[in-house]
Amino acid sequence: MEFIPYGKQWIDSDDIQSVTEGLQSDFLTTGPKVAEFEKAIADYCGAKYAVAVSNGTAALHIASRALLGPGDKVLTTPNSFLATSNAILYAEAKPVFIDIQPNGNIDLDLCEEALEKDPSIKALYAVHFSGNPIEQKKLAKLKKRFGITILEDCAHSIGATHEGIKAGSCTNSDASIFSFHPVKHMTTGEGGMVTTNDKALYEKLKILRNHGMVKTPKMKPWEYEMRELGFNYRITDIQCALGLSQLKKLDGFIKRRRELAQKYDKAFKDNPHITPLYCFDGCSSYHLYVILIDFDKIDISKEALFLKMREMNIGLQLHYIPINKQPYYRTLGYGNEKTPVMDDYYRRCLSLPLYPKMENIEQRYVIETLFKVLHG
Numbered sequence: 001m002e003f004i005p006y007g008k009q010w011i012d013s014d015d016i017q018s019v020t021e022g023l024q025s026d027f028l029t030t031g032p033k034v035a036e037f038e039k040a041i042a043d044y045c046g047a048k049y050a051v052a053v054s055n056g057t058a059a060l061h062i063a064s065r066a067l068l069g070p071g072d073k074v075l076t077t078p079n080s081f082l083a084t085s086n087a088i089l090y091a092e093a094k095p096v097f098i099d100i101q102p103n104g105n106i107d108l109d110l111c112e113e114a115l116e117k118d119p120s121i122k123a124l125y126a127v128h129f130s131g132n133p134i135e136q137k138k139l140a141k142l143k144k145r146f147g148i149t150i151l152e153d154c155a156h157s158i159g160a161t162h163e164g165i166k167a168g169s170c171t172n173s174d175a176s177i178f179s180f181h182p183v184k185h186m187t188t189g190e191g192g193m194v195t196t197n198d199k200a201l202y203e204k205l206k207i208l209r210n211h212g213m214v215k216t217p218k219m220k221p222w223e224y225e226m227r228e229l230g231f232n233y234r235i236t237d238i239q240c241a242l243g244l245s246q247l248k249k250l251d252g253f254i255k256r257r258r259e260l261a262q263k264y265d266k267a268f269k270d271n272p273h274i275t276p277l278y279c280f281d282g283c284s285s286y287h288l289y290v291i292l293i294d295f296d297k298i299d300i301s302k303e304a305l306f307l308k309m310r311e312m313n314i315g316l317q318l319h320y321i322p323i324n325k326q327p328y329y330r331t332l333g334y335g336n337e338k339t340p341v342m343d344d345y346y347r348r349c350l351s352l353p354l355y356p357k358m359e360n361i362e363q364r365y366v367i368e369t370l371f372k373v374l375h376g
């Protein structure tokens with residue numbers, strides 16, 4: 001069996017055709033494909049506005065610069081990629097790490113308790129971990145009760161829905177962000193997006209993406225004004241051409257991810273050692289398929305299992321090392337928060353290969369090899 005990674009893109013002749021046309025057009029960047037891609041993503045998610053950028057971290061950065069100020073306290077999760085809370089630091093704000101629920105998402109009840117105790121908390125950054133969306137009714141309640149700013153990190157969850165609300169629609173939040181890295185549901189190579197329903201925020205994000213520069217019809221033809229300390233986070237038209245053709249296939253990609261996830265669910269149903277993080281209930285768009293293993297009850301360590309599977313050409317991954325315990329965060333005084341659910345989760349979690357191009361035979365090989373390595 002050839003190496004089976006934990007995630008991988010699906011590129012076919014439509015994508016190559018679309019990129020070729022992009023390369024042959026007059027605009028390689030700042031052209032019409034960018035606005036076309038933005039509109040397509042906004043429509044797909046049901047949000048009014050979208051701003052495309054060079055990657056998901058850039059999306060988080062400009063959103064944070066627009067939404068937060070120095071010293072603002074922001075509730076967030078230790079169970080994410082570093083970029084989520086790094087963006088809070090970029091804005092000179094202060095992440096406050098809250099424990100997770102058993103499904104891997106931030107615990108919104110604990111967020112409510114934190115907000116009750118400390119009314120100075122300004123915002124909440126909630127990640128739809130692994131593609132499983134955060135509870136929308138609870139988000140709505142927190143927003144209404146405490147008037148906080150909410151950002152949804154949907155880097156894992158494009159196409160997911162909860163209580164009829166699509167990820168990225170910003171129904172109960174100020175902004176959502178996406179990543180189009182190749183391991184995600186759809187790719188532009190590197191790429192990201194912010195969606196919002198707030199026109200003023202949308203205008204600010206566009207300025208921050210492009211050096212803080214503004215050009216108005218009243219200005220002389222050569223004039224521009226810098227009104228913010230912005231960045232060059234522009235995405236190219238070539239990438240957006242790829243994004244547009246990937247978006248046409250997105251629902252099919254998600255359907256296949258869900259099929260594979262349900263097959264994993266079935267395979268592990270009666271297994272005494274493997275527990276899926278959650279079973280399919282129609283919500284998750286499954287960026288990741290995470291299992292939990294009680295390593296203290298079996299004869300193999302996590303590291304040995306990881307290496308053994310690698311030897312058998314299967315790439316497992318681990319999502320995530322708690323961000324607050326990273327050395328850099330420790331230098332800022334983090335790391336000793338009470339996060340028992342996260343700590344237990346981190347000891348037990350592993351991500352299995354999952355991507356739309358994965359064949360049934362490859363998935364069977366992953367399951368059988370895992371059983372063999374665990375049970376001898």
Ligand SMILES: Cc1ncc(COP(=O)(O)O)c(C=O)c1O
Pocket residue numbers: 055056057058060080081083084127153155156178179180181191192
């Ligand atoms: C939850 C989450 N947020 C943000 C990002 C950052 O996205 P990018 O890699 O496109 O910068 C990632 C990337 O892995 C992610 O998983």
